Amino acid sequence: MWVVVIKKISSAIISILSITLVIFLLLKTANTQSLDAILLNDNPLSDTSLITQYRNYLTNIINGNWGYSSINNQPILQEVIALIPATIELTFFATLMALLIGLIAGTVATIFRHTFIDFFVLLISFVGYSVPIFWWGLITMLVISLDWGLTPVSGRIGFLFDIEPITGFMLVDVFLNDVSNRWEAIKSIFNHLILPAMVLATVPLSIIARTIRAALIEILQKDHILSAFARGISGVKIYWIHAIRNALAQSMPIFAMQIGALVMGAIITETIFSWPGLGKWLIESLNRGDFPAVHGSTIMLIFIIIVINSLLDIASAIINPRLRKF
Amino acid sequence: MLNKSNIYIQEKIPGPIAEAWHNFRKNILASVALIGLLVIIFLALASPLLVPYDPNFQHENAYLVQPSWMEGGNPAFIFGTDDLGRDLFSRMLMGARLTLGSAFIATVVSLSLGLVLGILTAIGPRLISTLFLRFMDMLLATPSLLIAILLTALFGATLFHATLAVAIALTPHFGRNIHQLLEEELAKPYVEAALLDVPNIFRNVFRSIFPNLFGRLAVQMMLSFSIAVLDIAALGFLGLGASADSPDWGRLLSESLDYIQIAPWTVTLPGLAIFVTVLCINLIGQGLSQALDPEKY
Amino acid sequence: MSILHVENLNVTLNTIQGEFKAVSEFSLRVDSGEIHGIIGESGSGKSMMARAILGLLPHNASFSADYLSIDGINLLNLKPQKRREIICKKMSIIFQDSANSLDPCFTVGYQLDQTLKVHEKGSSIQRKNRAMELLQSVGFESPETLVNYYPHQLSHVIRQRISIATTIASRPLLLIADEPTSGLDPTSQSQINELLLRLNVRNNMSILLITHDFAILSQRSDSMTVMYCGEIMETGYSYDLLSHPRHPYTRALMDSVPSHQHNDMHRKPLFALKGVVPPLHYLPIGCTLGPRCPQANKTCVKKPGLTRDDNQPVRCHFPLNDKELS
Numbered sequence: 001m002w003v004v005v006i007k008k009i010s011s012a013i014i015s016i017l018s019i020t021l022v023i024f025l026l027l028k029t030a031n032t033q034s035l036d037a038i039l040l041n042d043n044p045l046s047d048t049s050l051i052t053q054y055r056n057y058l059t060n061i062i063n064g065n066w067g068y069s070s071i072n073n074q075p076i077l078q079e080v081i082a083l084i085p086a087t088i089e090l091t092f093f094a095t096l097m098a099l100l101i102g103l104i105a106g107t108v109a110t111i112f113r114h115t116f117i118d119f120f121v122l123l124i125s126f127v128g129y130s131v132p133i134f135w136w137g138l139i140t141m142l143v144i145s146l147d148w149g150l151t152p153v154s155g156r157i158g159f160l161f162d163i164e165p166i167t168g169f170m171l172v173d174v175f176l177n178d179v180s181n182r183w184e185a186i187k188s189i190f191n192h193l194i195l196p197a198m199v200l201a202t203v204p205l206s207i208i209a210r211t212i213r214a215a216l217i218e219i220l221q222k223d224h225i226l227s228a229f230a231r232g233i234s235g236v237k238i239y240w241i242h243a244i245r246n247a248l249a250q251s252m253p254i255f256a257m258q259i260g261a262l263v264m265g266a267i268i269t270e271t272i273f274s275w276p277g278l279g280k281w282l283i284e285s286l287n288r289g290d291f292p293a294v295h296g297s298t299i300m301l302i303f304i305i306i307v308i309n310s311l312l313d314i315a316s317a318i319i320n321p322r323l324r325k326f
Numbered sequence: 327m328l329n330k331s332n333i334y335i336q337e338k339i340p341g342p343i344a345e346a347w348h349n350f351r352k353n354i355l356a357s358v359a360l361i362g363l364l365v366i367i368f369l370a371l372a373s374p375l376l377v378p379y380d381p382n383f384q385h386e387n388a389y390l391v392q393p394s395w396m397e398g399g400n401p402a403f404i405f406g407t408d409d410l411g412r413d414l415f416s417r418m419l420m421g422a423r424l425t426l427g428s429a430f431i432a433t434v435v436s437l438s439l440g441l442v443l444g445i446l447t448a449i450g451p452r453l454i455s456t457l458f459l460r461f462m463d464m465l466l467a468t469p470s471l472l473i474a475i476l477l478t479a480l481f482g483a484t485l486f487h488a489t490l491a492v493a494i495a496l497t498p499h500f501g502r503n504i505h506q507l508l509e510e511e512l513a514k515p516y517v518e519a520a521l522l523d524v525p526n527i528f529r530n531v532f533r534s535i536f537p538n539l540f541g542r543l544a545v546q547m548m549l550s551f552s553i554a555v556l557d558i559a560a561l562g563f564l565g566l567g568a569s570a571d572s573p574d575w576g577r578l579l580s581e582s583l584d585y586i587q588i589a590p591w592t593v594t595l596p597g598l599a600i601f602v603t604v605l606c607i608n609l610i611g612q613g614l615s616q617a618l619d620p621e622k623y
Numbered sequence: 624m625s626i627l628h629v630e631n632l633n634v635t636l637n638t639i640q641g642e643f644k645a646v647s648e649f650s651l652r653v654d655s656g657e658i659h660g661i662i663g664e665s666g667s668g669k670s671m672m673a674r675a676i677l678g679l680l681p682h683n684a685s686f687s688a689d690y691l692s693i694d695g696i697n698l699l700n701l702k703p704q705k706r707r708e709i710i711c712k713k714m715s716i717i718f719q720d721s722a723n724s725l726d727p728c729f730t731v732g733y734q735l736d737q738t739l740k741v742h743e744k745g746s747s748i749q750r751k752n753r754a755m756e757l758l759q760s761v762g763f764e765s766p767e768t769l770v771n772y773y774p775h776q777l778s779h780v781i782r783q784r785i786s787i788a789t790t791i792a793s794r795p796l797l798l799i800a801d802e803p804t805s806g807l808d809p810t811s812q813s814q815i816n817e818l819l820l821r822l823n824v825r826n827n828m829s830i831l832l833i834t835h836d837f838a839i840l841s842q843r844s845d846s847m848t849v850m851y852c853g854e855i856m857e858t859g860y861s862y863d864l865l866s867h868p869r870h871p872y873t874r875a876l877m878d879s880v881p882s883h884q885h886n887d888m889h890r891k892p893l894f895a896l897k898g899v900v901p902p903l904h905y906l907p908i909g910c911t912l913g914p915r916c917p918q919a920n921k922t923c924v925k926k927p928g929l930t931r932d933d934n935q936p937v938r939c940h941f942p943l944n945d946k947e948l949s
Contacts, residue, residue, distance in 0.1 A: 142593075231792070260469035305469075
């Protein structure tokens with residue numbers, strides 16, 4: 001097991017190294033001026049070799065010297081770290097939603113295979129998979145927030161509540177701060193969170209439901225399930241212990257591929273719902289021409305994707321013993 | 327179909343393409359989707375002939391006219407007009423060309439790159455194979471949006487860069503898939519037999535392996551095409567793709583964002599167009615994979 | 624008394640090619656401690672018949688029977704839950720490739736214990752002892768370390784033995800072995816066969832041995848049934864059937880086995896029926912063997928019934944006479 005962990009960590013490091021190399025080369029081909037702006041504050045790079053330059057670039061990245069915003073001269077890394085919790089909070093709840101609903105819908109569709117329920121789940125997942133997320137966000141906002149007035153249009157919490165960001169995660173901060181009407185505040189947070197999270201969850205949810213359904217149908221026809229059934233093991237146990245675990249093991253690579261889509265969706269969702277996270281900041285910086293900010297947040301997002309992918313790889317080795325090396 | 331004069335009936339086995347087509351036609355949803363997509367593609371291709379007005383012409387006194395089927399709509403403007411009095415139907419027709427065209431180009435480019443990478447990693451030397459596979463794995467996790475953002479930040483926002491970003495992001499999907507399919511096929515005995523016949527692995531890949539993969543590649547291509555349409559539209563929406571004077575569907579949608587409450591159709595209709603197109607493509611893809619492998623469903 | 628008694632079993636498959644019968648008018652009696660062989664080419668409905676008896680039919684198949692009893696208990700009158708309980712208690716099945724009958728995501732010990740939990744009452748230590756006993760009975764001399772392995776870490780034959788151990792964990796009265804040795808090399812084949820024979824003798828366990836290999840049956844079974852296209856062609860005691868086959872198909876099967884016991888002419892051509900087994904949805908009119916039968920004539924366009932007059936029923940218009948045999 002530990003071999004797998006070490007292997008995954010080292011491959012993550014290699015990935016990060018190669019991504020930074022690609023970005024560095026892109027920066028070099030584009031224009032050194034922007035590169036200078038981020039990283040040449042104290043390293044005179046211009047007359048050194050390419051390898052030394054890359055080493056300096058990497059050192060800067062590792063030391064957290066990510067340059068300064070060209071708009072307000074704030075250090076980029078600090079800004080990024082201040083903004084990332086909002087993004088993580090949104091994405092975390094969306095993932096939770098997608099996993100819960102997707103797994104349940106997929107299994108229910110399998111149990112009621114060839115019935116109306118199965119057809120309905122498949123159809124919904126098809127629609128969810130085909131919907132452009134920005135349009136879907138706008139439509140839900142138009143209907144649920146503006147027409148029905150059920151949820152607020154933007155932001156993370158109502159104006160009435162003053163919560164000092166300590167960790168950056170609203171739901172944690174609300175307990176760390178001394179707020180008089182705590183439950184009202186939590187309600188407000190969830191009210192703000194529910195719609196963006198739902199919009200962000202739509203695509204992964206559909207994919208999870210479909211993948212799990214397909215995997216379960218395949219697994220349930222396997223000999224070991226039939227033989228467990230013939231041995232008298234109860235249907236519930238076969239379903240929720242044997243079939244689900246095998247189906248998860250099989251679907252893990254497809255789930256892992258959704259991480260990138262999730263990050264992309266988060267950027268779009270944040271822009272639509274004015275969610276004060278890294279994605280919204282990234283698009284704003286791009287429109288403002290604040291290159292160091294764009295560079296910093298892109299690198300941060302890529303790092304997060306790589307780390308989460310490695311964690312997922314380790315998780316699939318836990319679920320699927322065939323992936324472990326002894 | 328059956329030869330009744332013979333007392334012992336023989337089973338007639340149709341060829342794989344005929345069988346797939348037969349299965350596909352039985353799938354009503356997929357058949358409808360196929361017709362729908364063909365109509366959309368026709369509209370996109372023939373758009374210069376079909377547009378009622380110049381898409382950038384600003385009709386005076388016709389700002390934010392509602393679509394023709396709504397109350398207060400003008401039959402002259404089928405889908406209504408936007409805030410500058412431009413005919414939405416004409417703009418959407420022209421936008422269809424950009425969205426579908428660039429998505430198609432992105433898919434074809436990534437398919438060709440993926441073919442090269444897939445074949446190289448499947449039959450190439452081990453070192454190159456490992457290197458490219460690692461590279462593709464790395465790319466696989468990176469969303470097209472981040473690539474597009476980098477390209478835009480460094481080289482400026484154009485539809486070309488958006489298309490390039492989507493093509494780069496889709497390449498590992500093809501490359502990985504083709505690599506895996508080839509590995510599976512190469513292990514099968516018929517390839518060994520073909521190698522005895524023509525001892526050139528490269529020629530065999532094209533001559534005897536690829537005909538077996540066409541179906542699955544077509545499914546993957548439909549899937550990638552739908553992703554490409556969605557991504558191109560998303561990039562247009564964020565202002566990273568098509569320019570304002572020739573907007574694609576995503577850009578069209580984002581332009582009217584400020585009027586979403588007073589003129590919801592300016593946002594709804596382009597989005598609906600994207601949604602219907604992608605749904606059609608996905609339904610065709612699903613129908614195709616079902617037709618090729620009916621036992622699985 | 625008979626352990627298993629099946630009367631007029633029909634299995635209908637519903638596929639994309641249409642509806643057709645995989646097993647028709649199948650009747651069977653297996654006595655206590657008997658080894659009953661079912662022989663037929665692949666696609667003759669042997670496995671479907673076994674699955675129908677065990678209630679393991681795929682979702683697109685349905686079955687009907689006039690009478691179905693195990694150990695004197697009529698299964699057709701029972702509620703599904705109760706029926707399954709009795710089936711699992713009294714019968715077990717070894718699948719075609721029994722090495723795949725183990726769930727790849729769980730250790731061997733866990734799966735064995737899970738089965739024992741269903742059938743044995745006792746503490747975990749008692750169950751553990753019983754598991755060791757079972758593993759010893761399938762030929763492992765020191766099974767203590769074995770239980771911690773995952774199936775993919777073990778070799779094919781070992782997995783097969785373990786899977787047999789899990790199937791006999793419920794102390795079944797009847798073991799259905801569905802081609803337990805197909806795809807194995809001859810040594811492993813005879814090992815598995817010996818194991819089954821030992822279980823039969825030691826535990827007085829009846830075995831329904833499904834196979835397409837005449838050689839295995841001819842030596843070990845007490846009685847046998849010949850199937851073709853889902854129908855019984857001939858059934859009876861092995862000795863009678865082998866010495867006086869009454870159906871041309873039985874004769875053809877016997878002739879197609881290469882023999883080394885008789886002083887056959889050197890390089891005598893092996894006998895084989897012409898043609899192939901017809902697909903079930905294009906069955907010939909009349910006798911299913913009609914187009915391939917060496918002695919078919921006009922009458923064979925009418926469907927022959929199974930004769931019921933003696934203890935070797937046969938489905939043929941022109942049963943072979945004893946005097947025809949050389």
